[in-house]
Amino acid sequence: MRVKPILFGVVVVIVFMSVVVISQAAGYWSTSGKVTTSGELVNPSADDVETIKGWMTLNQISDTYAVPLSEILWEFSLPDTTSGDTAIKDLESETFEVTLLREWLVSRMNGEKPALTTPLPMELSPQPSATPTSVTTISGTPQVTGEITVTHIAPENTITGKTTFQELIDWGLDMDVIESIIGTPFPGGEIIIKDYVTGLGMEFSPVKTALQGELDKTR
């Protein structure tokens, strides 16, 4: 059977798009990890802190786990002006990251007194130029009284979920040290550490802590 070239072209588009449209209609389509296949925003599960992702906002955490936003900010020494719509990953530092937040939430849910994360790279000093703000005190957390301004200082050379192996090298870490921590040959500079480590089925947090420890020694 002969087919006209123009008809062939039309059929190509129809066949390709049909697969996509049918999949979408069947609910088998998602272009982002932030939404479900039905297009609803993915929220963390109140029963499982492992469902917390870096792109989730402080408000989502606050709502799901019934923790006042101010308590989260206080616990992790985040500026009290931090918006609840800020994504967790954008606040990552030595004292705040997804893993630490998960651990803290678990201990809080178990009724343990949450421990203040130390050391804190922050300044607690009166700043005349800034408008003094009162830190909300919450029962069950260390009490802070008086008017203070919490200024968060993001430390340099801090490993986050976006750090590449090349950055570690640039910051002065030896390749041998990296290899001994990750337990594999150096995978390549452009590779994001988190992607690589989680791809190997390992937890990112202990690897990050070990690398950060070695990095701190080089300072």
Next chain:
Amino acid sequence: MNSQSPNISVLESIKKLIKKYNLNHQTLRRLVQLCFAAFIIITVVRHIVIGEDGPVITASAEAYCPFGGLETLYKYLTSGGAFVSHTHLSNVVLFIAVIVTAILLRSAFCGWICPLGSLQDLVSGISKAIQKRLPKLKKGLQSIKRNAPWLSTMDRVLKFGKYIVLIWAIGGSAYFGYMVFRDYDPWSALINIAEFSFTPGLIVLLLTILLSLFVERPWCRYACPLGAISGLAGKLSPVYLKREESACTLCQVCTKACPMGIEVHKAKTIQSVDCISCLECVGACPRKGALEIHVGYTGRNSIGGENAS
């Protein structure tokens, strides 16, 4: 009262439009390529402008890469629905769409839809326009091709490169659990160009654009892993091109028009894994009925003589 069914009316309208604007398959192909490329450009711009933390969730253009679907497939199937980083369900669906298209219509995705293929077509088109204005340059390039037969040998050998890339990309992703090919992928480099990251993929992209000035579709010919798997799936397709010897004058216009370097004029049926179903050969053929698209499993292998496969 109109007795025609709506479907027939739509078909009639399409036919009238085609006739009115003298629309041929080559114009349609360019339009389709343009539409898909425009969609990707809009997606990239929207993602940059709105960002990841904007008021609405914007999909990254990487979510529309079919090859990402193949790279994540192993993890998706073995881990019960998890994806490797930078991939989503859409990647898997688009990969399935590419394979279904290939099984039915050969590698038509490459020839009609793929925006990276369109980019190479665009650069080659610019090169041809320049050569048209500078005949000396054209003659010089033709002379090099004539006097260097090793170039065609190299072309044939390099065409196997895409299978090596395919094995590396799939095997690496399955073994390591992340996309080993991503940093070398020119498509990934292009859609993430706003990040200003100097990756090996950017070098491959620049090399592809540069080579496209002299060789048509260099990435598709030598390195594209998606084209490799699409070509292999296309072997199951009932669609093939048939050269009618009684009508053919062996002018070789079809071979010169083929962007994948297939020697169409020497074949009786074209079933090559490298054929991207762009139908440039059909459009270029000056003899009516000398080169046509056929559908069916019987007949294509019973014809004597050489097949371009």
